Amino acid sequence: MxxxxxxxxxxxxxxxxxxxxxxxxxxxxxxxxxxxxxxxxxxxxxxxxxxxxxxxxxxxxxxxxxxxxxxxxxxxxxxxxxxxxxxxxxxxxxxxxxxxxxxxxxxxxxxxxxxxxxxxxxxxxxxxxxxxxxxxxxxxxxxxxxxxxxxxxxxxxxxxRAIDSLQLTALKKVATPVDWKPGQKCMVIPSLSDAEAAELFPNGVTTKELPSGKRYLRYTQL
Structure with missing residues (x-):
């Protein structure tokens, strides 16, 4: 169709x-x-x-x-x-x-x-x-x-809620996690290096440690 x-x-x-x-x-x-x-x-x-x-x-x-x-x-x-x-x-x-x-x-x-x-x-x-x-x-x-x-x-x-996410992610190099609402923490997109993320997000970036050792769950507060 x-x-x-x-x-x-x-x-x-x-x-x-x-x-x-x-x-x-x-x-x-x-x-x-x-x-x-x-x-x-x-x-x-x-x-x-x-x-x-x-x-x-x-x-x-x-x-x-x-x-x-x-x-x-x-x-x-x-x-x-x-x-x-x-x-x-x-x-x-x-x-x-x-x-x-x-x-x-x-x-x-x-x-x-x-x-x-x-x-x-x-x-x-x-x-x-x-x-x-x-x-x-x-x-x-x-x-x-x-x-x-x-x-x-x-x-x-x-x-x-979806439109809020679309409009935010159109301007910022972030993604929004499950059940996200405006004002809550966002996720740093995987294509950004830690150095780039630190420069882009002055409020800081936190990373959740995982059994795999991979540092892909990175959060920031905009």
Whole structure:
């Protein structure tokens, strides 16, 4: 199935959306971007997901990440469904939705980007879009891809955590360990010598001693 791999330049597609026609690279500008698909409008899990995305849109904005959603429904359906999402978020003021939704009723983008879930079929026997997450950098290259089946809702806290890691490691010669959160220690990448690490990280580098004797678990506090 066609798709986009990590490091590929993301397609500069044109599409109709709830804010009009866009050209994707122009929409992103110099920002990071997140494109997340959902199987269908007026469905329960999708409603909870887009409502959550709307509630935390400021978290994406402060990270300089532009948000855009997609499903295989029309602009008219998206606009009508948006009212349900806003109603679900009745405790917060998120009207209108703070991000556009792409109309892909011909499934053209879903096929091009490898978004279809072969196990979830609509009434016409055609596959629905899966719950894809694509994070695109300012260089328009894909930095992260997560693919959930239609039956499993996403965790947006994890998506924000991953974006924090991507943005940090794009600037610093570090990696982030399991369950890392902003402010916690990072790991020095193996390609740096101890001398280079000492110069780059003035807060110091600590190394965990291991039975192998290899000094590859090196930590630093940024």
């Amino acid at each position: 066609p798709g986009v791999l990590l490091g590929d330049v993301f397609p500069n597609f044109e599409a109709e959306t709830t804010i009009g026609k866009i050209k994707f690279h122009d929409f992103l500008g110099e920002s990071w971007g997140i494109l997340f698909s959902h199987p269908r409008d007026f469905t329960p899990v999708c409603t909870t997901e887009l409502a959550c995305a709307a509630r935390i849109s400021d978290q994406f904005k402060k990270r300089n990440v532009k948000m855009i959603a997609l499903s295989i429904d029309s602009v008219a359906d998206h606009l009508a469904w948006s009212k349900d999402i806003v109603a679900f978020n009745s405790e917060g003021d998120v009207s209108p939705l703070p991000f556009p939704i792409i109309a892909d009723d011909k499934r053209k983008l879903a096929v091009q980007l490898g978004m279809l879930d072969p196990d979830e079929i609509d009434k016409d026997g055609l596959p629905l879009t899966a719950r894809c997450v694509f994070v695109i950098g300012p260089d328009k290259k894909m930095k992260l891809s997560i693919l959930y089946p239609a039956t499993t809702g996403r965790n947006f806290d994890e998506i924000l």
